[in-house]
Amino acid sequence: MRASSMVYTSTQLKALDIESILHPMSSIGLLNHFGPQVMTGGKGVFVEDSDGNQFLSADAGLGATTLGFGRQELGEVMLEACKNMGFYQTSVDSSNPTQILLAQKLLNYMPDNITKVFFASSGSEANETAIKILRLYNVGQGKPQKKQIITQDFSYHGSTMFTSALTGMEGFQNDFVIDRQDIISVPCPVFFSETSDASIEEAFVNKLIEILRYRIEEVGADNIAAFMAEPVLGCAGIVIPPKGYYDKVQALLKEYDILFVCDEVLCGYGRTGKMFGYQHTQLQPDIITSAKGLTSGYFPLSCVAISQDIWQVLSVQHNNFGVFSHGFTSCGHPVGAAVALKTLEILEEENLVENARLRGEQLLTGLKEELNDNPYVGSIRGQGLMVGIEIKVDQQEIKDFNDFEKNLLSQTERACLDAGLLVRTARLSNSNFMVPPLTISSAETELLISRYVKGVETAIKNYDRI
Numbered sequence: 425m426r427a428s429s430m431v432y433t434s435t436q437l438k439a440l441d442i443e444s445i446l447h448p449m450s451s452i453g454l455l456n457h458f459g460p461q462v463m464t465g466g467k468g469v470f471v472e473d474s475d476g477n478q479f480l481s482a483d484a485g486l487g488a489t490t491l492g493f494g495r496q497e498l499g500e501v502m503l504e505a506c507k508n509m510g511f512y513q514t515s516v517d518s519s520n521p522t523q524i525l526l527a528q529k530l531l532n533y534m535p536d537n538i539t540k541v542f543f544a545s546s547g548s549e550a551n552e553t554a555i556k557i558l559r560l561y562n563v564g565q566g567k568p569q570k571k572q573i574i575t576q577d578f579s580y581h582g583s584t585m586f587t588s589a590l591t592g593m594e595g596f597q598n599d600f601v602i603d604r605q606d607i608i609s610v611p612c613p614v615f616f617s618e619t620s621d622a623s624i625e626e627a628f629v630n631k632l633i634e635i636l637r638y639r640i641e642e643v644g645a646d647n648i649a650a651f652m653a654e655p656v657l658g659c660a661g662i663v664i665p666p667k668g669y670y671d672k673v674q675a676l677l678k679e680y681d682i683l684f685v686c687d688e689v690l691c692g693y694g695r696t697g698k699m700f701g702y703q704h705t706q707l708q709p710d711i712i713t714s715a716k717g718l719t720s721g722y723f724p725l726s727c728v729a730i731s732q733d734i735w736q737v738l739s740v741q742h743n744n745f746g747v748f749s750h751g752f753t754s755c756g757h758p759v760g761a762a763v764a765l766k767t768l769e770i771l772e773e774e775n776l777v778e779n780a781r782l783r784g785e786q787l788l789t790g791l792k793e794e795l796n797d798n799p800y801v802g803s804i805r806g807q808g809l810m811v812g813i814e815i816k817v818d819q820q821e822i823k824d825f826n827d828f829e830k831n832l833l834s835q836t837e838r839a840c841l842d843a844g845l846l847v848r849t850a851r852l853s854n855s856n857f858m859v860p861p862l863t864i865s866s867a868e869t870e871l872l873i874s875r876y877v878k879g880v881e882t883a884i885k886n887y888d889r890i
């Protein structure tokens with residue numbers, strides 16, 4: 425542990441944590457059993473905890489820390505922005521030079537039809553904002569009832585009230601009594617088969633499109649504003665939709681005058697091996713939301729980028745709406761915008777989008793070579809530095825997920841930790857998944873592979889399956 429954090433011992437910190445913090449997205453049972461892992465430092469792809477253990481972070485702070493840990497350059501621009509002003513709002517007709525430059529920079533990356541951006545702090549806020557903009561857009565066109573949103577099972581779009589409803593995971597709704605009356609669910613496009621018969625994949629896509637058409641007809645296109653989706657579903661455990669799926673989805677949506685909102689919160693800014701995940705398809709999003717990699721996670725900043733068509737309606741109708749009554753105190757934060765500009769500069773200078781593609785291929789190939797024949801390992805798939813590995817568990821184990829002794833999937837995560845590797849687990853697809861920093865080198869990728877293989881093999885060896 426670093427000297428500056430030595431006010432408390434590691435044991436004291438953990439006890440105080442359990443005493444005082446309600447952890448986001450954590451199993452209270454597992455946390456009480458194992459205690460929190462208190463992270464005290466990090467450099468490159470490695471992080472260190474309060475017990476002095478060092479880990480290769482294949483989770484990169486929920487996929488956000490694209491530039492790796494401990495980047496001094498980002499701290500320097502934060503310091504400058506703080507010294508210069510710190511904070512002044514962008515609501516009520518104000519602005520600042522940094523958010524203006526960032527908006528210009530981001531629009532250069534976007535397709536031509538996207539012409540305006542709105543800044544918020546989190547991915548959830550960005551998606552929530554996108555939905556409110558769509559409501560305004562449809563009200564502006566005299567169609568206030570056109571407000572339902574299509575989302576996929578197992579998708580993740582956030583945890584505010586409406587984005588929880590958009591999220592296709594029951595846990596995000598049931599316990600909180602969240603109303604899904606404006607949500608239309610369609611199946612997760614999960615196709616883990618590696619068949620060489622393309623017609624099987626195509627038939628699966630056609631089935632998904634048939635279901636989508638059925639759901640649209642059932643509800644009525646006049647009631648549906650948009651389809652919101654991630655290019656690669658991250659929290660579902662890295663689900664890469666089958667070939668041609670999104671292209672056919674959008675063709676169908678166009679038939680029915682339904683817009684496409686692309687949630688690039690995790691995929692955006694290089695993670696998939698392209699600047700944005702939708703660029704692996706022919707998709708032409710009407711709205712693009714992004715966050716995480718925009719600042720490499722160093723400052724909470726998100727972006728909603730909207731099309732000229734949407735903007736046109738909003739601006740023509742502005743007299744009816746009066747004020748655009750949506751926003752947050754920290755919108756367009758000058759410190760966050762400065763971090764984002766520097767992050768994008770580094771992304772370009774260090775050629776990290778290409779590195780994500782190359783290291784992603786290396787990771788995928790290496791994992792397949794080592795684990796393809798393992799009977800406990802199922803599908804291994806990836807796009808750029810988003811990789812998922814299915815661990816074969818039976819139905820009872822899925823129910824017993826929180827019972828560590830009974831569950832191979834949760835044991836793999838723990839065994840990887842013991843092997844010096846942080847990976848994440850998605851119960852929905854019984855998978856471990858990896859989203860390491862885009863800065864990972866070839867040697868570090870080999871280290872990641874060997875630590876993962878060690879972790880999985882140890883978990884399997886210790887696992888009493890009979």
Ligand SMILES: Cc1ncc(COP(=O)(O)O)c(C=O)c1O
Pocket residue numbers: 486545546547548549551580581582583654658659687688689690691715716
């Ligand atoms: C695809 C996607 N959308 C939205 C979100 C929500 O972002 P945030 O946690 O910043 O609210 C996430 C977070 O993991 C995400 O992966």
